[in-house]
Amino acid sequence: MSVSKKYFTKQLTNWHSHTNERSLPWKEEKDPYKIWLSEIILQQTRAEQGLQYYLSFTEKYPSICDLANAKDEDAFRLWQGLGYYNRCKNMLATARYICEQLSGQFPDKYEDILALKGVGAYTAAAIASFAFGLPYAVVDGNVYRVLSRYFGMEDAIDSTEGKRKFAALAHELLDTEDAAAYNQAIMDLGATVCTPKQSKCDECPLQKKCIAFKDQLIHLLPVKEKKMKVQGRFFNFLLFQYQDEIWIERRADTGIWQNLHQFYLIESEYSIVQKILMENPLLINCKSHIISLRFANQYKQRLTHQLIESKFYLVELKDKPDFLKQRGLWIRKEQSDDYAFPKTIVDFLQSFLF
Ligand code: SF4
Numbered sequence: 581m582s583v584s585k586k587y588f589t590k591q592l593t594n595w596h597s598h599t600n601e602r603s604l605p606w607k608e609e610k611d612p613y614k615i616w617l618s619e620i621i622l623q624q625t626r627a628e629q630g631l632q633y634y635l636s637f638t639e640k641y642p643s644i645c646d647l648a649n650a651k652d653e654d655a656f657r658l659w660q661g662l663g664y665y666n667r668c669k670n671m672l673a674t675a676r677y678i679c680e681q682l683s684g685q686f687p688d689k690y691e692d693i694l695a696l697k698g699v700g701a702y703t704a705a706a707i708a709s710f711a712f713g714l715p716y717a718v719v720d721g722n723v724y725r726v727l728s729r730y731f732g733m734e735d736a737i738d739s740t741e742g743k744r745k746f747a748a749l750a751h752e753l754l755d756t757e758d759a760a761a762y763n764q765a766i767m768d769l770g771a772t773v774c775t776p777k778q779s780k781c782d783e784c785p786l787q788k789k790c791i792a793f794k795d796q797l798i799h800l801l802p803v804k805e806k807k808m809k810v811q812g813r814f815f816n817f818l819l820f821q822y823q824d825e826i827w828i829e830r831r832a833d834t835g836i837w838q839n840l841h842q843f844y845l846i847e848s849e850y851s852i853v854q855k856i857l858m859e860n861p862l863l864i865n866c867k868s869h870i871i872s873l874r875f876a877n878q879y880k881q882r883l884t885h886q887l888i889e890s891k892f893y894l895v896e897l898k899d900k901p902d903f904l905k906q907r908g909l910w911i912r913k914e915q916s917d918d919y920a921f922p923k924t925i926v927d928f929l930q931s932f933l934f
Pocket residue numbers: 726729730773774775779780781784785786787790791792793798
């Protein structure tokens with residue numbers, strides 16, 4: 581191994597033992613269930629945001645079989661606000677598989693961990709090293725950033741070749757004697773020192789040999805090949821109200837917000853105003869049932885690949901039309917707490933309706 585690589589591993593692990601003060605409840609945890617839970621929560625979520633969710637899940641479901649026996653609806657409600665609901669769905673499927681098929685024993689081999697639903701190479705390496713001390717290096721956004729900057733690597737982190745190179749380098753640098761500490765160290769350094777913006781190079785243990793620091797390339801690394809395309813979507817939610825009841829339905833099992841609840845949704849190709857919405861065949865056909873319809877509020881929510889504009893309309897009804905009975909359910913307003921909704925709808929309910 582080159583001097584620069586040896587220096588990297590030594591400096592990083594020293595920093596972790598003496599200086600790194602980042603404290604999170606799952607650090608030093610050895611229970612593979614809790615480690616797995618924390619890693620699933622942290623996929624596409626910042627640690628600070630995921631913290632409360634981790635605490636709520638481990639309190640309500642202290643073991644994997646407790647989670648396996650949870651009602652879908654209860655787990656989804658606890659997950660509410662984290663987004664990417666597919667993660668929650670896979671998490672429940674995996675908990676049930678481990679509890680029922682493996683007698684509650686979490687797999688302890690890398691390949692078996694990787695084969696679990698919702699677990700990719702990064703999560704498998706994290707669980708294998710943190711729970712079982714196995715020599716697998718984690719490679720996530722933090723690791724790409726630290727490695728690309730320290731070694732001045734300009735390979736695109738989203739290209740096949742770039743991914744292969746970074747994975748090989750990460751594996752070479754791993755301290756196999758204590759893979760858990762090494763992995764924790766590089767993730768923490770990326771999260772707290774070598775950050776995407778305004779990295780704290782003056783506090784960095786790697787500064788002396790860091791190429792990006794020396795050549796002033798910090799803001800240019802890591803390199804990405806493709807710019808992410810963001811699709812705009814336009815949701816018009818009709819909140820049907822009959823006396824003190826409101827109508828909701830469960831979303832499909834695919835696409836965004838899987839299995840969560842929503843109001844009646846009319847999606848349009850572009851942002852529309854109320855006058856245009858009124859030309860929708862649904863509203864024309866059910867005109868005789870409507871007492872009043874008015875715009876209430878609108879929100880924007882950014883998902884990884886989508887920017888969603890949601891407009892909310894309150895629709896007061898004279899009766900309960902048949903077409904609504906067939907596809908959703910009527911609940912009393914105060915019962916909305918018993919159902920899981922996407923964040924946008926939760927915000928709307930909290931700020932406006934009650
Ligand atoms: S010196 Fe700066 S750019 Fe280099 S690894 Fe440390 S924090 Fe990152």
